[in-house]
Amino acid sequence: xxxxxxASGLLSxxxxxxxxxxxxxxxxxxxxxxxxxxxxxxxxxxxRAPLPAALEITLRGPILRFEVDACIxxxxxxxxxxxxxxxxxxxxxFALSSGSTLRLGxxxxxxxxxxxxxxxxxxxxxxxxxxxDLRAGFGGHLGRAxxxxxxxxxxxxxxxxxxxxxxxxxxxPSWTPRDGECSxxxxxxxAPADWLQLMHRARWKLSAESNxxxxxxxxxxxxxxxxxxxxxxxxxxxxxxxxxGEPLLLGVDAQTVGGYALAGSVIDADLxxxxxxxxNAPLRLxxxxxxxxxxxxxxxEAELARAELAIAARISRS
Amino acid sequence: MTPSIARQGEFALxxxxxAAIDPATSAEVHRAADCLQRWALPxxxxxxxxxxxxxxxxxxxxxxxxxxWPKQLASELRQRLRAExxxxxxxxxxxxxxxxxxxxxxxxxxxxxxxxxxGLSPQAFAQRHAEAxxxxxxxxxxxxxxxxxxxxxxxQAPRHARPRTRVAAGSVAIxxxxxxxxxxxxxxxxxxxGRTPLRLWNPHEVRPSLLQASDRVRFVAIxxxxxxxxxxxxx
Numbered sequence: 001x002x003x004x005x006x007a008s009g010l011l012s013x014x015x016x017x018x019x020x021x022x023x024x025x026x027x028x029x030x031x032x033x034x035x036x037x038x039x040x041x042x043x044x045x046x047x048r049a050p051l052p053a054a055l056e057i058t059l060r061g062p063i064l065r066f067e068v069d070a071c072i073x074x075x076x077x078x079x080x081x082x083x084x085x086x087x088x089x090x091x092x093x094f095a096l097s098s099g100s101t102l103r104l105g106x107x108x109x110x111x112x113x114x115x116x117x118x119x120x121x122x123x124x125x126x127x128x129x130x131x132x133d134l135r136a137g138f139g140g141h142l143g144r145a146x147x148x149x150x151x152x153x154x155x156x157x158x159x160x161x162x163x164x165x166x167x168x169x170x171x172x173p174s175w176t177p178r179d180g181e182c183s184x185x186x187x188x189x190x191a192p193a194d195w196l197q198l199m200h201r202a203r204w205k206l207s208a209e210s211n212x213x214x215x216x217x218x219x220x221x222x223x224x225x226x227x228x229x230x231x232x233x234x235x236x237x238x239x240x241x242x243x244x245g246e247p248l249l250l251g252v253d254a255q256t257v258g259g260y261a262l263a264g265s266v267i268d269a270d271l272x273x274x275x276x277x278x279x280n281a282p283l284r285l286x287x288x289x290x291x292x293x294x295x296x297x298x299x300x301e302a303e304l305a306r307a308e309l310a311i312a313a314r315i316s317r318s
Numbered sequence: 319m320t321p322s323i324a325r326q327g328e329f330a331l332x333x334x335x336x337a338a339i340d341p342a343t344s345a346e347v348h349r350a351a352d353c354l355q356r357w358a359l360p361x362x363x364x365x366x367x368x369x370x371x372x373x374x375x376x377x378x379x380x381x382x383x384x385x386x387w388p389k390q391l392a393s394e395l396r397q398r399l400r401a402e403x404x405x406x407x408x409x410x411x412x413x414x415x416x417x418x419x420x421x422x423x424x425x426x427x428x429x430x431x432x433x434x435x436x437g438l439s440p441q442a443f444a445q446r447h448a449e450a451x452x453x454x455x456x457x458x459x460x461x462x463x464x465x466x467x468x469x470x471x472x473x474q475a476p477r478h479a480r481p482r483t484r485v486a487a488g489s490v491a492i493x494x495x496x497x498x499x500x501x502x503x504x505x506x507x508x509x510x511x512g513r514t515p516l517r518l519w520n521p522h523e524v525r526p527s528l529l530q531a532s533d534r535v536r537f538v539a540i541x542x543x544x545x546x547x548x549x550x551x552x553x
Contacts, residue, residue: 020363020364021363021364022461022526023364023366023373023375024364024365024366024367024456024457024530024531025457025461025462025526025527025530026457026458026459026460026461026462026463026527027461027521126521126522127521127526133461133521135460135504136460136461136502136519136521137502138521138522139521188325188327188328190324228337228370229337230337230338230339230368230369230370230371231368231369231456231458231465232332232334232368232369232370232371232373233332233366233367233368233371233372233373233458235326235327235330235373235375237327238326238327255458255459255460256366256457256458257366257368257456257458257459262326265326265327267327267328268327268328268329268378290325290328291385293328294328294381294382294385297328297382298382301382
């Protein structure tokens, strides 16, 4: 039941919800950088928790030849997609037959798209997860990104039967930066007020040197924050201030401890936005209260829960 | 010593002790981690020790449903930690884990220049390194990578200005005031003084990491023949 990788795309890796419970061993949780897009895609192809792996696609996608019938869905950043030369739909499940070629091109906005397949991409879990730990080289597909010539397998995770016709409905697209707009990332910080004034006035650009481990912000060099210089545990979303004065936003693959000053953290509700910022994206940090952060996180979870039910109901009617 | 407790993001608490990289502070951190293990507080998912801090990762759903709970938990932790009886150091110490090391030669290419810098023969340097028992303060930087405390002052050496692109898995190294072992092959800027045949990290094992925080390590010198016999590293 396999899929041939004719072209790998820029950085295509298998990711699920990550591996919790091993931080004290130096293992990052990792997993899909845009968690909502990943989950939505899985629900579209009929999966329920625990969700299997999706293929996370970065900026430019792969070309895949399916040697089996399959039902797939594309979520996250809107991406150029063709199935045997015809435009392929986004944000809804669709069936393809054995011998089809799915050609994924560039994302039109944002950064990362997710390809879910009914049944799930077959992966031997490592430390309880199908996610790829790129730095340590384990998990996912041979602990690395796809290369052309690779083969992926589809497994038998229980999923809904493929739709007979592509449904007319589709999900609302994931958040991606709007053209010409400076994206706001909401964050929590206890840094000194005068330092925060500088931080919040600053307009940043995302460095092309950003990746799943961290997003480097280019712009003003902020003054140093008081710091004891001793490595301490860090989490994705944490905002570090290296000696250069340009902030570093930690990503899902960030190391578990860090030695730089900790300025604050991006709110949970905006973590998926970190995954959708392409190189050179303009952005700024916007302070919110912890109460507001929790309210936004709850609202987002509720929205996703509603989406899961709505999708399940519509799929069963297809 | 009771730590300060602060939120880190929406779903974590960080306990911080007065900043220091030393065995006494590290022991405090591990003592608190042991308490958490014993107390098995519902809603505390995992904890991550560092030199002078301990991060508690909390249950996300509970934090969302009960916004006041993390603050209540912090108060409870303060009370419980204050009430903890002080234990004698020796009550806690476990037998050191022996790590065989082939010092110098092709396995430790920086040993000779480093020893010369310190005014010691390579053999004497290796002997000094193997004399101490090193507490593992924490794992981090990479899976299974131990941060070891207690490197003698006269063996310390700065990191290379330019890191090497490939350091062999199991390399025993010195970086600044610390000594450590690279679990995986990869880039590394520390001074390489030897190599252990033991595999420190294997994610496919039930116990994926040979070492964990609060373990103590003793290095035992072996020769190249013994290294080859005991070599666990994949080719």
